[in-house]
Amino acid sequence: KDLYPFEPVGAIDQKAGIIKKYSEDPPLFVFETDNGTTRYLPAILPASFQQHNLPVIITGFYGNIPNNVRLVGIPLEITTIEVVE
Structure with missing residues (x-):
């Protein structure tokens, strides 16, 4: 998190969505919710969850995208992540 600092402004609790691989080089994963209309960029995503189209439930804190x-x-x-079976 030290390399990716942000001030939390809100929380998501047990939010269902899909982990998507956004780019190959470097590998970049996002968490999409609400049928792809909301996209979160995890500060740290454990390696075991770095799979394209992986359905998960996530709890955590989000921040604002800085100006410019x-x-x-x-x-x-x-804060928590689990795979949806």
């Missing part, structure tokens, strides 16, 4: 900065998603610090 373009990010692929809303900054997210994951």
